[in-house]
Amino acid sequence: MKTNPVMTLLAAACLASCGEPGASSADNSKIPVENFGKLPDGREAHLYTLTNKNGLVAKISDLGATLVSMQTPDKDGKVQEITYGFDDAAGYLSDGNPYFGATVGRFGNRIKDGKFSLDGKEYSLATNNEPGGIPCHLHGGKIGFNKVLWDATADAGSNSVTLTYVSKDGEEGYPGTLTTKVVYTLTDDNELKWDVTATTDAPTVLNIVQHTYWNLSGTPNETINDHVLTLDADKFLPTDKGLIPTGELAPVAGTPMDFTKPTAIGDRVNEKTEALEFGGGYDHAWVLTPAEGMRHAATLQEPKSGRTLDISTDKPAIQFYGGNFLDGTVAGRDGVKYAYRTACALETENFPDAPNQASFPSAVLRPGETYKHSMVFKFSAK
Template sequence: MKNSIFNSLLVAGIVAMTVGCSAPKSQEKEETTEEMAKATIASEPFGELPTGEKVTLFTMTNANGVEAKVMSYGGIITSFKTPDKNGNMDDIVLGYDNLQGYLETTPYFGAIIGRYGNRIAKGKFTIDGVEYDLAVNNIGNHLHGGLAGFDKVNWNVKEVPSEKGVALEFKRTSPDMEEGYPGNLDVTVVYTLGDDNTLEFDYTATTDKNTVVNLTQHSYFNLNGSKSDILDHEIMLNADQFIPVDETLIPTGELRPVAGTPFDFTQSKKIGVEISAENQQLAYGGGYDHCWVLNDDPKEMMLAATAYEPNSGRAMDVYTTEPGIQFYSGNFLDGTITGKNGVVYNHRYGFCLETQHFPDSPNQESFPTTNLAPGETYHTTTLMKFYIK
């Protein structure tokens, strides 16, 4: 069903519901039609890579009219539209209007991150006595899979059935030694847009050689539709500990209690309350760019974080099977990027909640392992639920 038809039916249903039981039969019929509206996926061309590969943009729409646009390149979520407390739809993720923006310098807007999300110290790790060298692309360290990570490849994409709503499956094989990582890694990531306004990311990977894997999703959110910075957003993180970092944002190895520090988000509070440049505990990275150690059993789906923006009334809950969550407050956005609809992304115009294993785990024996061996299956799931508060 085309979006224009879907939107017309949605409006008709809303009108019918507002007039109550006394609605004329014609309106009752429209309401019934709206209730029968189905979630859909549409696709269209979205440009061409320098290699000549064609990029496809998919539009996922659930039965409530919530819409996610996702492209084959990088598995990038280019747009995610949800209603505010007045029913107005806004795009609540940062990005670009066209493919070219994503091909130029971009801070991983909306992408699948791999093979290893976050940082690996000095771009080195050792498995079975063999040291592997990765690209050094961030303050002397390896970040987010390297120079051409999973965010910079064109994935094989197809629609797959889902009882929850609509779903897209992204698949690729990362060849042995791609970006320096050992093993042929078969990766499947399924995005599901549920009719309960959830966005689910399900990750699976297998390898033919001992390797390391840490996948995540890197959307930048602004629940106010990029009308202001994110400092008035209220965040809760279900974590009593966080991971301190050195001046190059590599973990020191310590798991430190959040109590009595600016990292205490055990109770919901505004991002901007303790984020001032004068706060020395946040000096490295210029704000929040740390991994929190989640409290509950990482083998079970657990509440990891909540976010709420009072002006719009939009809220989101993040659930995951991962042991950690990286909260990034958009510190490196500096007004040099012009995004969708000509919006300039100034300092802290978006935040990320990246569910993952801990940074630099291959070099930190006390951290949960990110090793994957032949015969094993890497599998994690993260779910984001959007609603009005």
């Protein structure tokens, strides 16, 4: 997408002076910002480009606080795209968007029957997903955080973009006005950091997650089955046919869910087990080895390119989704139709359906408290 730099800066200044939601800050100066397409109400989405001294490029949109693009070098220094996404805002707003690169909320992952109780009151949410023919609430509802325009400010000094969104009381059925801030930072240590904080004026539930789809080969539609995955987790959460956790924390040892040692994703994905049959493959939460603060969660490697992605987090679980519902019908970046099991998502998170399961870590946020979630992607190649 080519733009006139002078006109881009003038447009950014104009939007900032308007003070409207989704406006870009006039202090962006040294971080390139370009138009990314219009929303139905006429507001303009924007795309911010972060680069580091090693040639890594991260592109972030204020639509959905989305990681639109991540470009990294392979073992020979060739820089290529390693995420799935769309060319402009229209793709991200479409019904066919499977949450590519989005900041997902208020509650990422699933809530059983779209219902939960909090302080004696029952709340009903949209049932916008039905795995196994069983309706549930998924990723915040019909218009979740991924389809709204966030306020954005870029800071060249920290090589970061800060995005803020105020979700009003009752939005998508959730109680409380929630103010969420997301910061993307690209460092010269080849780390992309995603940090979230949120506060509320009334008790609510939340589980804000980052939902990028990865294919480290640099070639869209190469199978993800050759990628080698390690998860720092000796337990996972079995589900029912509707992909809602049963409440059990099951050991992975001796099962196809065991990624405690580096294992090719495709080695056991077609084994006849209940977990894989219910999920159509891998689509489960793994319980990370308990630790205080940030801890290593996962390593994803692609043998031919030599690329490695290490993920760290301060959350207790990671959802590994193997692209089982990609079917070649979604036309993404450059018109490529993304095929079955050609990308995977690794989403650090609280446990799915936590509002309905007392034994799970609490998903409740109350006034005076601050929700925090940090996730670090570290890229290397050899």
